[in-house]
Amino acid sequence: MPVKQLEKNLSYTLSAIRKTYYGKGSIDTQVRICGDTIFVKYKSPFSPLEKTLINANIVVATEVFTGWEELVKQDVKKGLTSLLGTGVEVLGVYIRAVTEHDISYHCILLDRNIEKLVKSRKDVPNADGESVLF
Numbered sequence: 001m002p003v004k005q006l007e008k009n010l011s012y013t014l015s016a017i018r019k020t021y022y023g024k025g026s027i028d029t030q031v032r033i034c035g036d037t038i039f040v041k042y043k044s045p046f047s048p049l050e051k052t053l054i055n056a057n058i059v060v061a062t063e064v065f066t067g068w069e070e071l072v073k074q075d076v077k078k079g080l081t082s083l084l085g086t087g088v089e090v091l092g093v094y095i096r097a098v099t100e101h102d103i104s105y106h107c108i109l110l111d112r113n114i115e116k117l118v119k120s121r122k123d124v125p126n127a128d129g130e131s132v133l134f
Contacts, residue, residue: 003033006083006118009083011040014079017079018042021068025044026043033114033115037109039105040105044102054097076108080114089112090111091111092109094106
């Protein structure tokens, strides 16, 4: 499977995860894979309250609730395992919000180079006859 296809599939998976934790999805999600790192850019309007809290450094996304990073790491791992057909450990998830442009960025660090993994794998059908990579 081409890396671009995995990036597209990951954008859907990560948008769903974002909607789960933030209560709203993004208008546009862009994903780029670079070795063992996934860079994600979400275009999503912040509410006036969210902008005030973020700009005043009163709250950052990782402090919205206890255990946020662990929950996101688990969900990203599940999504990657589903797409790749093999386990990948998520070492860390980092976030940065830019409120004046309604953009937030996630940097997801993995335990292996999935770009090489994807390029070296062939599509293998699962029990339903569907490709595990699609």
